[in-house]
Structures are given as structure tokens and as C-alpha cells.
Amino acid sequence: MSKVNIKQEESLSIKFTHQMKVGDHRRLDLYFFLPKEMGINPQSLDEEEYYHAAIAGRRSYYSSGLHLPLVQGRFISQKKRTVEEFRLYLNLFAYQFAVAIETDSKELAQVEDVEQFYPSLKDLSEIVTQLLKKFRRNEPSDPKWKHYFENADNYLSWFCEQRLLKLMSHAPRSSDYSEVVEEVINLCRSENGYRDSKNYNSSQTQSDPNRISNKMLLLRRLIQQGVVLKEEQKRLGVGLKKMTTGIATAFVMLVVSSLIIKAQGIFSGLTMALVFTLAVIYGFREIFKEDIRNALWRVIQKGRPRWSRILRDTTSQAMIAKQHVWIDFVKSKDLPEEIDEILKRRHSQNKLDADILHYGINSRIASKDFLAGYSTIQEQVNFSLAPFARYLERGKAKIYKEADGKISSDSVERRYQINLVLSLQEGRKPPQFARYKITMNRSTIVDISQSEMPDGIEAIGFEHDEEGASPSA
Known part of the structure; x- marks a missing residue:
């Protein structure tokens, strides 16, 4: 997989994801080139307000694939596990399972093509079924461990059901895939019945949307314990x-x-x-x-980081990483030479004057004190483009056409293109780059596409997956 992945998260947000290993030193810079016609500049957008309101990140332990120690039996026998170890590995499995399903369902929700949506929905439901079965095969018999398993099992069952039902509620209409619809609905009914048979939730809780929602939020926080790193952020x-x-x-x-x-x-x-x-x-x-x-x-x-951040293991309180964070508007003359070269290769119609919003993060990962058996943490950062959208104009133009003497018109939307250039530097190695084109209107991101790098500019490469397949379906 690529060292840094950029994806659309929801209608008006994007997410970048990357993994860092023990001892890594990584500097990642994102440059958003906002066309002048968008009206987004230092006078109209406060960088710090945007950082606090529209940028959200989470950092957690990571294992490639869902064949984690809980399932694969990293310990030879349960007798050699402590309760705390069992809970940590259980939480890591459950957390990555939930994140994987959440990511895939959000991606699928963006698909409007019927012939692509329903086969993908079928694949997702089959993966959910397989992973839940795999997870439940490892149910412990010891009462002191069983409580932690039941909390995770309850949440994963409910969460998968909710994500599938949400997809179905917004699915494109089609009568050709009634079998897929029936399979997914049966899976949701099965999970609902499974939770009833286990007496995971009282009848009062199940009948009250507020109570069941709040209970599941609590269970989500419990499975994040020991997996999601504690953040201590300080303004510099x-x-x-x-x-x-x-x-x-x-x-x-x-x-x-x-x-x-x-x-x-x-x-x-x-x-x-x-x-x-x-x-x-x-x-x-x-x-x-x-x-x-x-x-x-x-x-x-100018050029100084705005915040420092320390990431700690929530169980041992050991320091896992130190980070410095930048966010500011920069001038073209302050850009690295490679980025100037990348932008010169754009088509002439795309060479518009732009204000440049820069987000940078410099990470130093500790060389020890990771959760036993793990050497990787994953960072996911979401950027909401909603604060950008409110400055954009609504489409008011019409396109006229004539056919058989009749004149008709179509309303057209106003679209804007943001160039996003990534710079990645690992240790003392030369920086690598990637460029994306984000096409958006006032209500949604229309398209995200990656452009090729010009000759002489090193593109962000791929890293070897040492532990298996990605958890993402």
C-alpha cells in the first residue's frame, strides 16, 4: 500500500492515513492550492480556527489485516495470557474491525452506480459475516475474560448492523438486486436476534434510541482503551x-x-x-x-510550528511519539523547488492564482515502549472542506440546446478545483511527492484524482505489508 493514502471521507471531507513504525522520523506536509476565485485567504479564514474546528485526527496501534493476535493465537495458550494482555489484544481487534467497516461503508455510500453499489454491498456483508464468526470462535470461557469479550461483541454486532442499515436507507433504487437486499436485511435481523439471545441489552435500552446510542458510545470508548493513544497537546x-x-x-x-x-x-x-x-x-x-x-x-x-503533541500509551503512560504541527498560509516563493516544478506541469487552463494553505506534521516515534508485539501506529487525519464551501458561489448558469425546433435548458453547477500537493520526508532521505486534484462544488466533493509526477520528481512510493492483507474490504 502507498505510504500515504488520501481518500474522500464524506461529502465534504477528505482523510489522509499513514503508518509509522518504531524509531521512524517522518515529516509530512500538505499544501492546499485554493484558487483566488474561491475567496479563501488569510483575511477570510483564520488558520487556527480552521485547525480546531475542521481538522480531526486519531492515532492508534495498528496491525495490517484483521488476523490479530487474538485470532491468530500469538500466545501459545490462554494460560500464558494475563487479563490485561487479553483485553488489550481484544480491544485492538475490535477497534480495527470497527474502523475497517466504518471506512468501507463510508466509501460505499459515495457510490451512485447501481451495478457497482450492490455487488460491493454483498461483498461487504459477507466480510462482516466472516469476521464476526472468526471473532466469536475465540470467545473465552473464563468469567474474568468473558466480560470484556461480551462488551466488544455487543458493540461490533450493533455497529455492523447500523452501518449496513444506513447504507440500505440511502441505497440507489433498483429491483434487479432484491436478493442482495434480502441477504443484507437477514444479516441485520440475525445480529439483532443474536444480541437478544445473549441478553446483551435490556428491553428498556433497546426500545429507547437515546439509551442504546449512549450505551454503544460507552462500549466504543471501552474498546479504545489501550489502543487509541492519549494525546497531550501544547500550544507553542x-x-x-x-x-x-x-x-x-x-x-x-x-x-x-x-x-x-x-x-x-x-x-x-x-x-x-x-x-x-x-x-x-x-x-x-x-x-x-x-x-x-x-x-x-x-x-x-513564520515557519515555526504552532503546537507540540505527545502521544502516550493509555495503559503504561509510556511516551510513544512526539509531534510538531504547522498550519499557516504560505507564499509561492516559500514553496520547495520540487513543488514549483510539479505545478509548472499543469495544463494552462489550470494555472490560476491561488492562496496556499499549508498543514505540516513532524513525527518522531519512540524506539521502545510499544504495546507488546506491535511496532506500528496509524495516524488518520480528517480535513473538513465545509468551511471552504461556504465561500463558494451557487451554480446559477444554464446551458441551452435545441432539438427539433424545441429549445431546452439544463442548470449547471459551479465547480472549483483545489490542487493538493503532499511532501513526505523520512529521516534524512530525499523528500517524495504526490499531487491530487480535488473537484468540489458548494455541497460535495465531486472527484479526487491523483496526477503523475514529472520526470526528476520522486513520487511517494509503497511500503511492504509485513503482516498480511489490509483490513479494509
């Missing part, structure tokens, strides 16, 4: 920003004091003219103090 440059404010204030006061002394020399005594002059001076001080501070801060902050 707080002291430096205070110092910048002090310098700006001192500079403004120096100028203001000079003007006041000069005004007192011009006007003898306390007169209305002096009072008015002092009021004007203090008014300009309040106006320009903020501007000077912001200008000075932009110069000092």
Missing part, C-alpha cells in the same frame, strides 16, 4: 507571543511619548488644542498597536 510560542506584545507596545509608546513631548512644546499650558491633540495621539496608538503587534508576530512566527 506563548511566551514568545507575550514578548512580541511587549516589544510592540514599547515601540508604540516610544513614538507616542515623543509626539506628546513635541505637542507640549508647541502648545503652551493646558489648552483645548493640546487635549484634542493628545486624544488623537492616543487614538492612533490604539489603532496601530494591534497592527504592529500582528505584523511583528507574523514575521517571528
